[in-house]
Amino acid sequence: MTESAYRVETTARLAQWRIDNLAFCTYRKSDPFKIGNWNWHLSMEKNRVLYVKLYPEISNLTRDNPPIASFIIRVVCSAGDRKAFTHPEIKDKQLKSNEDFVWPIEVPLTGKFIIDVEFLDLKTASPNGGEPCSIWAEGLTQKQSNATALACLGRMLTQSIHTDIIINASNGSIGAHRAVLSARSPVFHSMFSHNLQEKELSTINISDMSIEACQALLCYIYGNIKHEEFLAHRLALLRAADKYDISDLKEACHESLLEDIDTKNVLERLQNAALYQLPKLKSSCMRYLVRFGKIYDIRDDFNAFLQCADRELITDIFHEVLNTWKGF
Structure with a gap:
């Protein structure tokens, strides 16, 4: 098993774990990945049902101040028509252990697929006993x-x-x-x-x-x-x-602008990144679209974007596509 099989790729609020093959009756746990203040793991167990789990790495921080997470998690079949299974949005769920979020998927999955987790918010309990505070609300x-x-x-x-x-x-x-x-x-x-x-x-x-x-x-x-x-x-x-x-x-x-890139704003932010010479934002937007496959979710908008985008920006996008293909 290669090291890359356990690696989770991330942006500020998005994590993706690419699975090339999961044999019957197997268990796999990802390498730790950083989102917010915590290191996280994804794990999968396949028997008659596929169980997907998301949980923070055990640490003093997790014990003393566990994350209260809002997120959307999907499993996307990366071959063919990219069929996706999406769990209903999780809102303000405290996660301490690997039993706090378990998603059973009864539909059989074969071939390559992707686990996609988009964190909408991460909160911690208020030390004064009030409402939980978002870690992303203090800049x-x-x-x-x-x-x-x-x-x-x-x-x-x-x-x-x-x-x-x-x-x-x-x-x-x-x-x-x-x-x-x-x-x-x-x-x-x-x-x-x-x-x-x-x-x-x-x-x-x-x-x-x-x-x-x-x-x-x-x-x-x-x-x-x-x-x-x-x-x-x-x-x-x-x-x-x-x-x-x-x-x-x-x-x-x-x-x-790097912190909350999503399918609704990524094209506008890519355009502004090119216009105002913001290299990190430009790179993150292209990576979000190409490496994380979000270009498939907004095909019509992306096609319209290509009709009016700057030629140099279009060239950069296609270079990103070619470089991504080389990695597979």
Whole structure:
């Protein structure tokens, strides 16, 4: 048995275990794979019924703070028409041992197949006895906004304390401080350092952003953005970060967009990754589509995407397909 037979491939929230052959009356357990804070295992036991199990590796972390998982698990026959068996969505199930999630599949499976686990959320119990907390709800942006040193700066924005510049968005206006904007963006700094319209009129026109997205941009710059607000406007923030050369915001958007790639957003994110030169996001999207076989789940959308995508991006996708085929 080769080492690759036990390896589980992962992205931030997706795990796939490829099974080439499972003989009758056999048991197989995967190598550990990392999702969230925990190492996980998949195991299979085939007798009259095929049993699939997902569980965290036994450790002090698992004993003291076991994961509360929401996920979708499928078994996909990789040959022919890629017939799939999908378990109903698991919601907020605490997993401690290999008996906490057992999926019996009574349909006989032969040949090559794939176990596909998409983690929708991972939570841990609150130390204060409240509602469980998602490990993915606390990001760098939220920690920055909660820092004590930024509290007064945030009040300057929210309470419009001595604002000296007006930003006109597509559907509204908001006051800000040119000193703060200049300190965070070399583009804004250049606007206010030369005799440009923005300096003379004390206004900035950002017609390609809604007032809500513009508010989110300023909240990030001032350090008091909420995580939900950041998630809701990630793509608009990415465009603004690229336009105004705010490198840390661009990287924050880049890292966040890597975390929840799915079939609904992968093509849009691939397009933006190419447009804004985000190599990790581009690689992850292509790997999700090709290596993990999700291209088959969105054939019509992908065909439409190919009709209007940049030629260089299409070339990169086909290189990914060819490289993947070489590995099989």
